[in-house]
Amino acid sequence: MNSRLEPALFSRSSLRKRLPLYIAFAATGFSCAIPGALMPWLLARWTLQDSQVGLLLGLFFVGGTSGALLSRGSLRWSIFRGAICTSLGAALLPFASGRSANGVILLFGLGLGITMTSISLLQSRRWTDTRPAEMTRLNLLWAIGACTGPWIILHEGTRNAANAKNVLLILAGIFAVFCAWVAAFERDEPSVDPAQTSSPRFIQFAAPLSLLLLVVCATGVEASSAGWLATYSQRSGDSLGVTIGAPTCLWIGLLTSRLVHSSAAIGRASRQFLLTWNLLAMAAALAALVLFRNGSVLMSAAFVIGFAAGPIYPLLLALVFEHDSGNTVYVLGGIGSALLPFLTGAVSSRTGSLRMGILVPCAAAIMMTATGWSFTRTNRIDTQQS
Numbered sequence: 001m002n003s004r005l006e007p008a009l010f011s012r013s014s015l016r017k018r019l020p021l022y023i024a025f026a027a028t029g030f031s032c033a034i035p036g037a038l039m040p041w042l043l044a045r046w047t048l049q050d051s052q053v054g055l056l057l058g059l060f061f062v063g064g065t066s067g068a069l070l071s072r073g074s075l076r077w078s079i080f081r082g083a084i085c086t087s088l089g090a091a092l093l094p095f096a097s098g099r100s101a102n103g104v105i106l107l108f109g110l111g112l113g114i115t116m117t118s119i120s121l122l123q124s125r126r127w128t129d130t131r132p133a134e135m136t137r138l139n140l141l142w143a144i145g146a147c148t149g150p151w152i153i154l155h156e157g158t159r160n161a162a163n164a165k166n167v168l169l170i171l172a173g174i175f176a177v178f179c180a181w182v183a184a185f186e187r188d189e190p191s192v193d194p195a196q197t198s199s200p201r202f203i204q205f206a207a208p209l210s211l212l213l214l215v216v217c218a219t220g221v222e223a224s225s226a227g228w229l230a231t232y233s234q235r236s237g238d239s240l241g242v243t244i245g246a247p248t249c250l251w252i253g254l255l256t257s258r259l260v261h262s263s264a265a266i267g268r269a270s271r272q273f274l275l276t277w278n279l280l281a282m283a284a285a286l287a288a289l290v291l292f293r294n295g296s297v298l299m300s301a302a303f304v305i306g307f308a309a310g311p312i313y314p315l316l317l318a319l320v321f322e323h324d325s326g327n328t329v330y331v332l333g334g335i336g337s338a339l340l341p342f343l344t345g346a347v348s349s350r351t352g353s354l355r356m357g358i359l360v361p362c363a364a365a366i367m368m369t370a371t372g373w374s375f376t377r378t379n380r381i382d383t384q385q386s
Contacts, residue, residue, distance in 0.1 A: 020185075021119050024083070024178045025138050028116045029145025030152075031086065031171060035060050035105065036227040036247055037153035038093075038164070040234045046101070050354060054345020057227040058338040059102055060109040065334025067113020071121065076186045078118040083179035085111025091172035094165035111175075116142070143255035150230060150247035208323070210375045212332055214275075215316050217364045217371075219333040220340030221282065222309050224361040225302070226250055227341045232289070232354050233298055242295035249299045250306040257310025274315055275372035282308040283365035290358050340364060 039053055048056075067085075071078050089108025096104040120138060127134045153164055229250060233243040285304035288297055313333070340361055348357030 018123075020178060020181050021123065022138075022141055024115065024175070025119050026141040026145035027171065027174055027178075028086075028112050028119075029142035030149040031090070031108070031112055031145075032064075032142075033146040033149030033226065033247065033251060034153055034168075034171075037150040037230055039227065039231045040243070046097070050345040050348035050357060051350075052345070053231070054342040054348075056101060056105050057223070057341035057345070059106045061223055061334060061337035061341065063106040063109025063111075064113035064116075065330065065338065067110045067115075068117040068330055068334070070110075071114050071117035075118050075122040075125075076182060078114060079122065079186070080179055080182045082111050082114030082116075082118055083175045083182060086115055087111070087172045087175035087179060090168045090175065094168050115175075139258055140255070143251060143258060146251040147248060147255055150251070151244050208375070208379065210371050210378075211316065211319055211323075213371055214368055214375070215313075215320065215332045216336035216339075217368045218309065218312050218316055218336065220336030221286070221305075221361045221364050221368070222254075222313070223337035224340040224344045224364075225286070225305050228344055228354065228358065229298075229302055232358060233295070235354055236293045236295075236298065242299060245295075245299050246302045249302040253303040253306025253308075254310045255306075257307040261311040261314075271315060271319070272376040274311055275376050276369070278308045278312060279365065279369040279372045282312075283362065283369050286358065286362035286365050290355055290362055293355075 035057055039057075067082060071082070085107055089104055089111055092104045093101070093108060120135070123134050123138060152167060226247060229247045230243055233246045282305055285301040285308065288301045292298075344357040344360045346357075347360055348354045351357070
């Protein structure tokens, strides 16, 4: 890091300005891991069918995508609105019934989408000289929060259902306090080019269709795997440690992968390698989930899914932005993250087997492998990862 920037970066005033945003961003990572971890508890409490659980997961990601698109105007007040929605969603979820849960989880996802996007945009504009380091720092904090979510929710919820409620209420309190801090102390909002705040462009197919298909599948496979792993492990008769460990391993794999690929040395990994062998590893790990039901395989496969998925979406973002700098990639990513968890639940309900439901992300990963292989052969992509 440039030594000229270090005093400003680590000064007391800089830390005071960053720390609440960092804590809130880690809390959004924790929150994003909650729906999947909560599913075994919600299934038992509300006697839901898998298709209904799939709808809940889909609505959560629809809310997140909508929140990302609504993060406009004053970022200070955008963060404020997002924190309010997140706090309300977390506070209401423990008391929601089966019928009201759809609206509550949509609100929860909406708040998280607004909060995450607005904090990212604010920090990106505020720390322009150290933007890459700041974005890496935020992503790592998010992943650390996501790694702790399944362990805390599943461990405490299994010991006592009231504990899971308390975790959600504490989370609601954290976002309420953060909301008050934003209103009272967040003042320094950087200026931005008016062209950047113009109305968003939605679906425009400037990028190759094969690339857009990869975006839909990449977010969908990640969301479906994270959303259903805990329930799948529980139904396989695994121990509590495996039920907690499986989704945790997925997030640890994602965190480890992001750490590895943020290294300049690993940056030499080619795009062709990631769009072929990483996708093949993801498909093989999902196939292992379907074929083998013992705990060690499940946890290992979950780690491989997270590790393989880690660099894929950032790479796809870079490739799409070479063709289209609009909102296409975010909209399609949201469609995938909402659609595949829903289809997993629908197939599971129709067949009476969650194992058959897991074939949905498995088939999507196989399709990604074939599409990625074809894309690298028919399109010129340089040898360096963005």
